[in-house]
Amino acid sequence: MTVTVILGTQWGDEGKGKIVDYYAKNADYVVRFQGGSNAGHTIKVGEEVYKLHITPSGVIQGKTGIIGNGVVVDLEILLKEIEMLKKRGKEPKLLI
Incomplete structure (x- = not known):
């Protein structure tokens, strides 16, 4: 296994x-x-732009995202990100 x-x-x-x-x-x-949610990742896939703060960006590519115990989770922001991804046809796989 490669890491x-x-x-x-x-x-x-x-x-x-x-x-x-x-x-x-x-x-x-x-x-x-x-x-925490103060960090932001802007990912562009084709013409689509995704802005994430809590969710690992790999979920955009269908990968399983793991949010580790060192992350300060703002539940409201996380739920908004999940909702935004679902509206855009992405079904995020997350482990917390």
Whole structure:
């Protein structure tokens, strides 16, 4: 089993979300291990733009997203993200 780890070194705004999205196509799981809703990931797939704060971006590609115990979950934001994804034809697979 191969594991790919993407870590930031500048405390945000490094473009990690785009890198995670790139590598997610070859992954089974995409894990978010820390942070909160203050972080944001903007992912563009074709002409579609997705803005996520809690949900691991790999769910856009149908991967299982894992929200780890180091993530500060704002339940209201998480539920809004899930609802937005479902409205856009994505059925996010999430483990918390």
